[in-house]
Amino acid sequence: MARIEQVDIFMLDLVPKVRRVDAIQSFVSQETPMLRIRTDDGAEGVGYSYTIGTGGRSVIALLRHHLAPRLIGRNPDMVEQIWRDLFYATHATAVGAITALALACVDTALWDLRCRRAGKPLHMAAGGAQLSAPLYTTEGGWLHLESAALVEDALRAKAAGFGGCKLKVGRKPHEDVARLSAVREAVGAGFEIMVDANQAFQVDEATRRARLYEPLDLAWFEEPLPAEDLGGHVRLSAQTRLPVAVGESIYSLSHFREYLQLDFPHFEGSADSPWWFCAAGEHGSRVGKRCRQLPSPPALAAAFRT
Numbered sequence: 508m509a510r511i512e513q514v515d516i517f518m519l520d521l522v523p524k525v526r527r528v529d530a531i532q533s534f535v536s537q538e539t540p541m542l543r544i545r546t547d548d549g550a551e552g553v554g555y556s557y558t559i560g561t562g563g564r565s566v567i568a569l570l571r572h573h574l575a576p577r578l579i580g581r582n583p584d585m586v587e588q589i590w591r592d593l594f595y596a597t598h599a600t601a602v603g604a605i606t607a608l609a610l611a612c613v614d615t616a617l618w619d620l621r622c623r624r625a626g627k628p629l630h631m632a633a634g635g636a637q638l639s640a641p642l643y644t645t646e647g648g649w650l651h652l653e654s655a656a657l658v659e660d661a662l663r664a665k666a667a668g669f670g671g672c673k674l675k676v677g678r679k680p681h682e683d684v685a686r687l688s689a690v691r692e693a694v695g696a697g698f699e700i701m702v703d704a705n706q707a708f709q710v711d712e713a714t715r716r717a718r719l720y721e722p723l724d725l726a727w728f729e730e731p732l733p734a735e736d737l738g739g740h741v742r743l744s745a746q747t748r749l750p751v752a753v754g755e756s757i758y759s760l761s762h763f764r765e766y767l768q769l770d771f772p773h774f775e776g777s778a779d780s781p782w783w784f785c786a787a788g789e790h791g792s793r794v795g796k797r798c799r800q801l802p803s804p805p806a807l808a809a810a811f812r813t
């Protein structure tokens with residue numbers, strides 16, 4: 508039985524060419540805390556999470572001082588047990604973004620190690636439901652970019668084989684509509700366009716915006732409201748045909764469960780895990796690929812099945 512004998516922690520700063528802007532924030536670096544686990548039989552796994560420019564050093568400190576020491580000597584196959592132990596060892600600072608992002612580094616590293624050892628990619632280790640999935644890009648959709656740049660990037664993405672692109676919203680309403688219209692006109696029907704407000708609005712404003720966006724045939728309206736406003740999402744979802752997407756800023760199993768147990772007419776969840784896809788599917792929700800913090804995936808699925 509293999510044992511974890513070494514844990515390396517490091518920070519990778521991904522610096523964009525220009526300051527990136529969305530509806531509520533801007534940043535000059537995507538901090539990417541990373542963690543590499545090595546076992547005594549030579550196996551290795553790498554995990555990571557990321558922040559929008561702040562807090563990454565706090566994630567690193569939590570990993571270095573509290574989480575990594577607890578991994579030494581553990582059986583890396585016990586992914587679920589390790590996640591639970593680490594979660595309760597840091598319970599004084601959970602639930603919250605810093606702790607969730609640190610746990611995600613460990614969790615993804617353990618799954619990476621497990622898959623490398625098995626010689627399988629994650630989607631096969633998870634059961635192999637399908638061999639391909641459509642991808643979208645948000646790389647060229649930032650709020651500081653003007654319409655011509657949005658159109659250029661969307662056309663480039665379409666030519667490269669992407670199934671869609673995601674654009675930030677949060678300028679004045681008529682500006683958002685003009686920008687989205689320019690992209691829709693350029694890419695035509697059949698290429699998905701998503702929008703993301705990064706939690707900028709309250710219900711009335713989000714409803715107004717959603718109705719303005721509806722004629723543009725959008726795939727979803729992401730984070731229109733503060734993530735904790737469960738009732739607001741229910742009211743908004745009842746007043747628009749647009750699918751409403753949440754999940755990027757949810758950090759606990761219980762919060763995910765609150766959303767999934769509601770009967771939304773239009774709802775998109777978001778996560779990286781195939782288990783999360785299963786759990787969401789059982790509740791009739793569609794799931795997009797958007798997440799940087801992972802509860803332990805099997806734990807998440809189990810939570811919804813009970």
Ligand SMILES: [Mg+2]
Pocket residue numbers: 703705729730755797
């Ligand atoms: Mg987002």
